[in-house]
Amino acid sequence: MRYLPLTDHDRRAMLDRIGAGSVDDLFCDVPAETLADAPFDALPEHATEMAVERDLSALATRNRAAGSGPCFLGAGAYRHHVPATVDHLIQRGEFLTAYTPYQPEVSQGTLQTLFEFQTQVALITGMEVANASMYDAATGVAEAAAMASRVTRRKRVLVAGGVHPHYAETTASFLRYTDIKVEVLDPDPVGIADLIGRVNEGHACVVVQNPDFFGRLSDLSALASECHAQGALLVVAVAEPVSLGLVKPPGEMGADIVVGEGHAIGSSLNFGGPGVGLFATRKKFVRHMPGRLAGETEDQDGRRGWVLTLSTREQHIRREKATSNICTNSGLVALAWTIHMSLLGEAGFSRLARLNHGKAVELVGLLEGVSGLEVVTPTFFNEVLVRLPGHDAAAVVETLAGKGILAGVPLSRFWPTFPELADGLLVCATETTEREDMEALARALTEALA
Amino acid sequence: MRYLPLTDHDRRAMLDRIGAGSVDDLFCDVPAETLADAPFDALPEHATEMAVERDLSALATRNRAAGSGPCFLGAGAYRHHVPATVDHLIQRGEFLTAYTPYQPEVSQGTLQTLFEFQTQVALITGMEVANASMYDAATGVAEAAAMASRVTRRKRVLVAGGVHPHYAETTASFLRYTDIKVEVLDPDPVGIADLIGRVNEGHACVVVQNPDFFGRLSDLSALASECHAQGALLVVAVAEPVSLGLVKPPGEMGADIVVGEGHAIGSSLNFGGPGVGLFATRKKFVRHMPGRLAGETEDQDGRRGWVLTLSTREQHIRREKATSNICTNSGLVALAWTIHMSLLGEAGFSRLARLNHGKAVELVGLLEGVSGLEVVTPTFFNEVLVRLPGHDAAAVVETLAGKGILAGVPLSRFWPTFPELADGLLVCATETTEREDMEALARALTEALA
C-alpha cells in the first residue's frame, strides 16, 4: 500500500521493542466478538492510483460541467472565474496540510491570512469585526440567530420570506431543540416592506437577505431602525458577496450581524460544498460571536504576530457554555477567498461587481424581449426572478438542459407545495456569461414558451 | 495589466528619482527610426485570464487526448501513468520558479535532487556516472557522438539502422559542420548482427538503441567487445527507460555512453516536448562529458552539501573550448523523473517494467491471431513492429483513428521514401493499456485488413 511506510520487517522489530507478539495483541482491550476476522467482505480491496483515477474520472464524465455550455444558475451558488493563482497557492502543502493554528509560533502563515480574511470580510460588509469563517452561510445564519438571542436575551427569531430557503431551514433546524422559536415567513418575491410592521419587542432578531433569494435589492435602513427601536438585531445574509463591490453594504444600512456565503470568491462550485461562511458584526458583540478569531499581538521579542484569541467563547475551553460547538471550520476555503480578494483588490473587486451587474442588465434586457416571459425583480444585482406564465418552470429547465443550456433554477425545487411559484425561474448572469450565451437562452426560451 | 506591479504614480516618481522625463527617454540609445510608434498593430492587445483560458481551452478541445480512447503509440514517446504526487511537487514555487543553482547556499534543494537524479540514472543504466540532464535523447545522442570523438580523437561515427530516426537525424545535423563524419545506416528492423563487421579503427563510436526503434531487444555484449577491440566506444540509446527495470542494462553489456529519453517517467506526453535526456558514462570519461554536474562537497562548517561542479568543461567558463554549448537543460523534467523514480523505488520500478512487458506479451498474443498481420519483432520489451502486407499502414491508422483507436505509428511517417516499409506499424502497450483496449484493436485491425 503506497500510503503505508511500515514494512513487515519494521512491524516485527517494533513489536519486539513493544514486547507484543502481534498487532492483534495490541487490540486486546477490544471485545473479541467484535473483532471478527473478515466482516468487511462486501467492501472492495485496495486499488491502484491508475484504477481509482479511471473509475472516478468515469463518474465525473457522467456529470455535465456547468461551464460546458451556457449556464444561468445561481440561487445561492454563483459561478465566477477564479484565477489559476488561487488554486496554486492553496495547494501549497504548508497551507493545505497544516492543522488549525494552535501553535502560533509555527502557524503565522495561517494566522496572518485569517487576520487578512477577517479584515476583508469586515471591509466589504461595512462591519467592524469578522470571524475566521463558518461552515457556510446557512449555518452562519443559524449561528447569527442564536447569537442575537444571546445578545438580546430574547427567544424569538423572524426570518423573512426573501431569505434563501436553505438558510431558513437550517436556522429552524439548528434552533429546533433550543428555547428559541424561529418563525419563517412564506416565500416573498416582492420585498421586505411589510416586515417592518411585524417586528416587535419579543424578537431577538429579524433575518433578511440582500439581494434576496429572488434577486431583489432593498434598502434596509428603515427596517434596521425599526429593529433597533424594538430592541432587536438586524441580521443580513448575503448569498452573493460579489454584490458588495457595487451595492451599499449592510453595515451602512444598520445591520448588526452580516452573514455571507463566500465560496463564490476563490472556489469552484463543487456541487455546493464546501462553502465558507462569512460572519461579521459590531465590535461590542464580539464576545458573543461564534467561531474562531485571529488577533494581533506581540511575541516576546516585541515583534507583531498573530494568535487565535478570545477562545474563552469556544467549546474547547468553555464546553457547554460555549457560544457555539464549531471547531473545524472552513480554513482553506477562507484562504482561497482571501487570495482571490487580494488579487482583485479595491479596483478589481469593484470592477467585477460592475461587470456582473452589467451582464445581468444586459441579460434582463434580452429576456424582457421574450414573449410569454415576465421579469419580476425590479432592482437587482446579478440575478432575477422571471415568470413563465402557464408553464412549469422545472419542465422548461429540463427541456433547455436537453439543448445544452442550464437555464436557471426553478422555484419549485424549493417550494413544491406552492403552486403559485411553479412558473418561477431564477436566472443569473456573471462575468462568465457571454453575449452569445444570453442570446442562446433567449432563443431557446422563446421556442419553449411558444 | 495583472502581471505589472508599477502604477503610473510609481512610474512618475521613479522617473523623477532617475532624472528622466519619460520612459521613452530611457530608450535614447535606440535608433529613433526603429522605435516607430505603433509597429505592432497586427498583434492583439492584452486579454483577460478568462479570455485566454476560453481561447486556449477551445484549441485544446481541437485535439484528441491520447488517453481518451485506446492508444498504442510509442516510437520514442511512451504513455505512462504518472502519480499525482509528482506534478504536485514540481509545481511548488521553490522548484518551479528557481533559477539554475548558481548560488549553492540557497539552492540545496535543486542540487540534492540533481545528485539524486544522477545517481538514479547511473543505477538503472548500470553506468558509473551520469550528468544532470540533456534536452532530450536525440540531442543527447548527438552530444554522445561528439564526446566519443573527443575521447577517441577519431572523426567517424556509425549510427545503426535501429536507432530512432529523430536521434539519427539530430546527430547528423548536430555534427554536420564539424570535422566529424556521421554515417547513418538504413532502417533495419531485424537486428544489429551485421554491425559488428562494420566497426573499424576509424570509428569514434557506434550508436545503437536497445530496445531498438522497432522494439527489438539485443544482447550488445559482442558488439561492445568488438568496438573496444577497435578502439571505438559503444553508445547505447534507450528510448523507453522503463525497460531498464527488467532488461539487462547497457552498462552490463559493455556500453561506454548511455543516452536515454526520460520524459516517459514523471511527465505527460506533451506532444513530445519538453523531454529530458539521460546521459551516463564511465567515470574515466567524466571530464569529456557535456552538461551540468552536481557534486558532493562540504560547507565551511563541515556539513555535507552539494554544488555544481567540473564547470571548467562548460561554456560559461571554457567558452569555445567547452565540451558543449548547453546551458539551460531540463531541470524540472529531471526533477519530475527523480520524484517518480523515488516513488517507484526498486520494487515499483521492477514491477512497472514487468507489467509493461506482460501487457505487450498479451497484446502480441492477440495480434498474432489477426489474420493478414505479421509480428516482425521476435524479442521485445513493450513495443513491436507489425506488418500489414498489402496495406498502407498510415491509411489503416487513419481508418482506426476514425473509430477512436490510436493504433500505432506507421513507419512511413519517418521513411516515406522506403516503399518496403509502407506496411510497417509500430504498436506499443504500457501499464495503461487495458485488455479491452487490446481486444478493440485486434477487432478493428481484423476488420480493416479483411
Added chain:
Amino acid sequence: IEEPLIFEQGHPDKTGVDLPDPPDLPDRLGGLARTGPIGLSGLSEPEVVRHYTRLSQKNYAIDAGFYPLGSCTMKHNPRLNERMARLPGFADLHPFQPQSTVQGALAVMHRLSEWLLGLTGMEAVALSPAAGAHGELCGMQAIRAALDARGAGDRRVVLVPDSAHGTNPATAALCGFKVRGVPGDDRGRVDLAAFREALDDQVAGVMLTNPNTCGLFENDIMALATAVHEAGAYFYLDGANFNALVGRVKIADLGVDAMHINLHKTFSTPHGGGGPGAGPTVLSPALAPFAPLPHVVAEADGGYRLIERVEGDMQPFGRMKGFHGQFGVFVRALSYLMSMGADGLRQASGDAVLNANYLLARLSETLTPSFEGPCMHEALFDDRFLKGTGVSTLDFAKAMIDEGVHPMTMYFPLVVHGAMLMEPTETESRDSLDAFCDAVLALADKARSGDAAFFTEAPRHTPRRRLDETRAARHPVLRWEPPEPAKAAE
C-alpha cells in the same frame, strides 16, 4: 523575513485580475449603489503570489514533518484525492443543476455512503454535516427527534465523561440538553459503576469517545452500551478516534446509535489549516428515520436521486446546511477509500496502533505514561517526569518546535496533569518515529539535567517566538485598520 499585511502593500489602483469593460448600460440597482471606497488595497499578481508564498513558509505542515497532535489524526493527504476533486466534472458542478446532469456526483455520494455503512455496520448515514462538531449535532438532534417521536421528549440529560472533547458538551447544550459528567477510573476508562449510577430516566443519551481521549479502548463498552439502552437512552460515539478501529471493528457491534466520521481525519482529506472538514453521521435503525435532508437514493434503473423534501414516511429532523454537504470533501474521501480498500484500512488501523505503542514503549524510558498499556492509536503521558525541573508541558512543547517537530496535543485530556497526547497515525515511518523519540528523549534528559532556561526561552528558531496571548485577548485587535493619518487624509 517580515511580511506586512496585504493592506500595508500595494495601491488601490492596482489589480491582479484583468476584467473586461462592463457593458455600458444604465444600472438597475434602485439607488442602492455603494458610495465611497471599500478600503481594500490592490496588488499585481506577482505581488500576491509572493505574499502568500512567504506566509505559507511560516507554517508547519504534515507535508514537511511529523505532526503528532493527539485527537487530530494528522495523516498523509494523498495528492490523487486533490486531483480527483478538481476534475471539471466534479469541481464545476452547480448544486441546482437538473439531477439528470449530475448523476455522477450523486453516484459519488451514494458510493461514499455505502463505504461508511459497510465500515460501521450502521443503518443509515447523513452525509451533510460539515465537520465533526456538526456531525455531533446531527447525531444528538436525531436522538432528540427519536425521543420526541416516542414521547420521551422530556429526557434532557446527556452523560459526558470528564475526558470528553469540548465539542461534546457544547453540542449537547445546543440540543437543549443538560450535561452530567461521568468520572473516569484509575485505568483511564469511564468508571462503569459511576456510569450506571448516573443513568436514570432523565437521561437522553451518552456521548462517549472510543478509543477514549486517553488513547485507551473502553473495554467495558459492551456493558456501557447495554446499560444505556436498558435505561432507554441512546449511545452517541464521538468518531474522532475512528482511525484506531477502521477496518477492524464495526461500530454497530459496539451498540452505538450514532457516530460522526471525520473525513478530514480518518479518511485523509486535508485539514487545510482549519478545514473544511466533513462529518457524515452514521445512525442505528432507531435513529435512521430522523436523518436530516438531503438523502441520495439509488433508483431501480441504475440512476440516483437526490431527495431534498420530505417524502413518504421519512421523519427528518431538518436540514443541517446549505446545498448537499461537503461534496468536494466527499470526492477526496472516496478516492482515499477506494485506494486503501477494506484490506488497506485494516492495515492502516493496525499500523496506527502499532506506531502509537512504539512511541509509548520508546518514550516510557523517560517520560511518564499516564496509564498502563497497550494504548490504541495515541499515547498519553503526563508531566510527572518534569517534576521539579521547572519545565512545564508547554515549555517542553515549545522546545520541541526548535527541534523541528510539531508538539503533541498539550493539557488534554484534562483528567491527566500536564497531559501530552501523541498520535502518530499509520503514515509515519519507523525512521520518523525514531527521530522523534530521539529528540524527545534528549529533551527530557536535558530538562531533568536542570537546563530549564533552554525550555522556558524556547522557541528560538521560529518566525515568531512565544506570543502574548493574554494581550491579544485583553485588547483584541481583530482586523487591520488604516493608519490614523491616512484616515484623516481621505
Added chain:
Amino acid sequence: IEEPLIFEQGHPDKTGVDLPDPPDLPDRLGGLARTGPIGLSGLSEPEVVRHYTRLSQKNYAIDAGFYPLGSCTMKHNPRLNERMARLPGFADLHPFQPQSTVQGALAVMHRLSEWLLGLTGMEAVALSPAAGAHGELCGMQAIRAALDARGAGDRRVVLVPDSAHGTNPATAALCGFKVRGVPGDDRGRVDLAAFREALDDQVAGVMLTNPNTCGLFENDIMALATAVHEAGAYFYLDGANFNALVGRVKIADLGVDAMHINLHKTFSTPHGGGGPGAGPTVLSPALAPFAPLPHVVAEADGGYRLIERVEGDMQPFGRMKGFHGQFGVFVRALSYLMSMGADGLRQASGDAVLNANYLLARLSETLTPSFEGPCMHEALFDDRFLKGTGVSTLDFAKAMIDEGVHPMTMYFPLVVHGAMLMEPTETESRDSLDAFCDAVLALADKARSGDAAFFTEAPRHTPRRRLDETRAARHPVLRWEPPEPAKAAE
C-alpha cells in the same frame, strides 16, 4: 533540518506506487532479463512527499523573493500558463498521433510563430530549439547553410565581442567556426572601428548581444549591421536580452539575420531550477530557407500541417531535436503572449528598463556604476566601491543572501572588474526595489565602515554556508554509492 539522500532512506521492499499484477505469461525478452537488484531504495508516498517538500524548502525562488540575476530575466511565472499547459488536450498528446487529431496543437505552434514573427518583423521562425544555446546553434547552422548555398563555405571566422555570453563562442565552435574577439570601448559598447577592422572575407558572421551584457544598447548597431552585411557576413543577435526591446523595436529593423528567443526568459515560462527552456530562432529572408525541420504551415482549408520531411524548395539544414520542439513551453509562452498583448509587452519592456534605471539611480549613491547611463533592462556595477575594504564581490553577494535577497549576477560580464549585473525585470514592484536598494546600500555602508568579517563569513542563515567548490572539483563525487559494508554484505 538535515535531509538525507533518498537512497539513505526507506527500504527496497517499499513502494510509493501501487501497480496491478503483471499478466502471468512467459516473457519474450530473449534471455535478456536483468539479474540482480538495481540498487534503488523504496519509500512510501508520504515519505517521498516529505522528502521533496523539505528539499524544496532549501531553495530560493522568484515566488519567494526578488531574484535580480542579470542576463537571466527572472520574472513572474503566471500560474494560468501552468494550468493551460496541463489541459488534457495539450498535455496528453502523443507526438505521432495522426495530424487530424492534433489540429489544436498545430494551431498553438502556428499562433506562437505568428507572435514571434510579429514581434521581431522577421521572415521565419524555427520553433524546435530547446533552449537559448540551442537556438544559437540553430541560427549559426543556418548561417553555415546559407554560406554553403552561396558558395562561401570557406568563411570560417565569427566575430564575438569580449563581453559575450559563454554560449556564443561555444556555439560558434560547434559549427566549425573560429572565434575572433572584438574589444569593447570605454562606453561599454563594441568598438566600431575595431569591429570594422576585424571584418574581412573570412568572416562568416558576428554574434552580438543587444542590449549588450553591460546592459547598454549598442547605439552603433545600424552601422555594425551595415558593416557586417557589406562584408558579406551574417548578423546573429543573442536574444537573451530581448526583454528590454519587446513590443518596442522590431529586430528585423536592426539588420539582424537570426536571433533566438528564450521563451523561459522573455515570455515568462518558468526556469524550473535549470529548465526546460525553449529557444525558437527567428530568421531573416536570407536565412529562412535553411530553417530546420519540422515546420508548421497553415492550409487553405483552415487546418494546419506539420512538415517533417523536405518538401518543395525548402533547404533545411537538418533537425535539432526529437519530436516537434518544446511544446509544453510553447503553450505557456502563448498563454503569456495572449495575456500581455502587444500593448502589455510594450509596457513590460518599458517597466523593465525603468526598474533597472531606478536601481541604477538609487544604488549609484554608493555603488560604482561601470558606465554612464541610462541603462536598458539591467544595471551594471563594478567593485570599485569595495576597494580597500577587504570585501570582494563574492563576499558582498553572500552577505546579500543573509538579508533575504538573491544576489545579482557576479563577475560577468568579464570586461568589468568584480562585476555586479542586476536585472530587476518589470514584475518587481517599487516597494520590492526599494527594499532591495535599502539592503544593498546598508551593506555597502557596512563594508566601507570596515566590517569585512561580516562579509567573508556570510552567509550564516542559509541551509548551508559557503561550500567548498574546489574540493568538489578535485575529488568529484557525482553520485551516491552504497556504504562499503553494505556492499560487502550483498
